[in-house]
Amino acid sequence: MSAITVLMSVYNETEAQLRAAIESILQQTEADFEMQIVLDQPNASDLLAILNEYQDLDPRVHVLVNKQNSGLPFSLNRGIEAASGDYLARMDADDIAKPQRFATQLHLMQQRRLDVLSTNAHFIDENGKSVGNHNAIPESSKALAELLPYGSNLIHPSVMMKTASIKAVGGYRLLPTAEDYDLWLRLLKAGYKIGATNARLMDYRLRGNSMTQGDRYKVFLVSEYLQQTFAAGDFPDADTELKQLQAYLDQNQLSNKQRAAQFTRRVKMLSAGKTALRERKPLRAVSLVSRALVDPAVRRYAKQSQAYSKVYARLIEAVVPATGIENDNQ
Numbered sequence: 155m156s157a158i159t160v161l162m163s164v165y166n167e168t169e170a171q172l173r174a175a176i177e178s179i180l181q182q183t184e185a186d187f188e189m190q191i192v193l194d195q196p197n198a199s200d201l202l203a204i205l206n207e208y209q210d211l212d213p214r215v216h217v218l219v220n221k222q223n224s225g226l227p228f229s230l231n232r233g234i235e236a237a238s239g240d241y242l243a244r245m246d247a248d249d250i251a252k253p254q255r256f257a258t259q260l261h262l263m264q265q266r267r268l269d270v271l272s273t274n275a276h277f278i279d280e281n282g283k284s285v286g287n288h289n290a291i292p293e294s295s296k297a298l299a300e301l302l303p304y305g306s307n308l309i310h311p312s313v314m315m316k317t318a319s320i321k322a323v324g325g326y327r328l329l330p331t332a333e334d335y336d337l338w339l340r341l342l343k344a345g346y347k348i349g350a351t352n353a354r355l356m357d358y359r360l361r362g363n364s365m366t367q368g369d370r371y372k373v374f375l376v377s378e379y380l381q382q383t384f385a386a387g388d389f390p391d392a393d394t395e396l397k398q399l400q401a402y403l404d405q406n407q408l409s410n411k412q413r414a415a416q417f418t419r420r421v422k423m424l425s426a427g428k429t430a431l432r433e434r435k436p437l438r439a440v441s442l443v444s445r446a447l448v449d450p451a452v453r454r455y456a457k458q459s460q461a462y463s464k465v466y467a468r469l470i471e472a473v474v475p476a477t478g479i480e481n482d483n484q
Contacts (some may be wrong), residue, residue: 155213158187159239159317160257163229164201164247165194167438171248172201172361174282175442176208176215179245184256187243188334190233192218227326227333250278250357259314260349269296269319269346270338272308275356277443292469295347301469302338302348303384305377305462310334319346328391329399331369332376339384352473356387370421371414374455375406381458406451417455420446424431424456 160179164172164250179189183214191205196219205217218232234242241263245258255273263271277286292298297310313334323340326333337350379402383389390398407413446452 156186156188156239157260158184158241158243158314159233159237160187160189160191160243160245161230161237161430162189162191162235162245162247163194163226163233164191164205165223166198167201167247167443169200169204171280172204174250174410175245177245178249178251178253180208180214181253181255182256184260187214187256188238189215190218190236191215192220192229192232194220194223194229194426196222211279214381214428221423225328230333231325234317234320240317242317242320243314244313244315248359248361249275249311250282250359252355255312255355256314258344258353258355262349263314263316266295266349267347268316268349269341269473270313270315271350272310272348272350273312273355273362274352275309275312275358276348276354278357278359280359280361283302284357284358287354288358289348290352290470290473292466292473293352295349297347297469297473298350299342301462301465302335303381304458304465305381306335306338307466308334308348308350309356311358324392327395329375329376329396330379330403333430335377336354336380339380340389343384343389349418363457371417371451372403373409374417374451375403375408378454378458379403404442420449420452421455424455 167175175278176189176191178188181291193202193205195201202217203220205215209215209217215280216236218236220229220232230244235363241260243259245251259273260270262268270293272291274291275288276284277288279285288309292301319341320337323337323344323346327336329336361407374398383395389395403409423446427439427446430439447456
């Protein structure tokens with residue numbers, strides 16, 4: 155039995171990215187861990203060969219292969235089922251963990267009696283070049299319990315979680331996106347404590363294909379549904395949640411590619427309008443924003459973003475001076 159079980163899902167990473175991710179875990183100063191690595195692309199023989207190589211070299215590495223591409227939440231649940239550790243450490247197959255990541259997280263989780271702890275991160279591009287920093291995260295469980303119902307800036311692949319707590323709420327649900335946000339809200343509803351540290355213990359890779367036009371609309375709708383469910387009371391069981399969510403997506407025409415693309419264009423117009431206002435171009439700002447806000451979904455998006463920003467700004471005031479971390483909004 156290990157103290158920590160690392161949960162990693164592999165899909166379409168390059169050989170260099172995958173090797174760098176695994177090596178960064180094997181070089182942790184806290185060595186009492188196992189890795190449950192799930193290959194979610196069974197036909198990727200090149201990736202499987204790399205995983206089998208590490209499994210043969212290090213007894214802490216265990217490889218599971220899905221019968222078919224089943225998605226991230228399914229793969230993470232497979233890893234949880236096989237886990238022997240008291241703690242679960244998420245890790246993406248194209249990110250890089252700093253050597254002290256696990257040791258720091260274990261200490262903070264035990265000291266602060268947390269069920270989940272996110273770290274902060276540097277951003278890197280597909281070639282490993284530094285391209286900025288993630289913005290500051292409210293650190294206390296009290297602050298995050300206040301902020302998360304409005305949105306999340308936790309870094310999912312950086313989190314460490316108590317295995318018992320995650321199993322108690324049923325693990326991940328098989329949502330089409332935002333499976334981590336769903337988990338955070340269900341944990342909050344059940345009374346568990348979520349915290350963060352602004353120590354940048356990860357290099358988080360930004361990939362050019364990470365969000366399509368349809369994805370942006372999907373993320374908004376799923377997050378909106380989850381926030382409404384949280385505000386209404388207890389979450390339904392997993393099957394009921396999926397049925398209700400699908401009905402909500404259908405109601406909002408997610409499957410209509412033109413509608414999804416239109417939403418994305420108008421959200422970008424809204425952002426461009428805010429930029430124009432900062433640049434003291436009021437006429438251009440009014441033109442862009444007014445055209446964007448003809449869309450009811452964009453109006454809801456703007457209202458939700460404003461509510462999140464207001465709560466975040468108030469909570470982060472205590473974090474930035476206390477930690478000395480810059481608040482880069484990349």
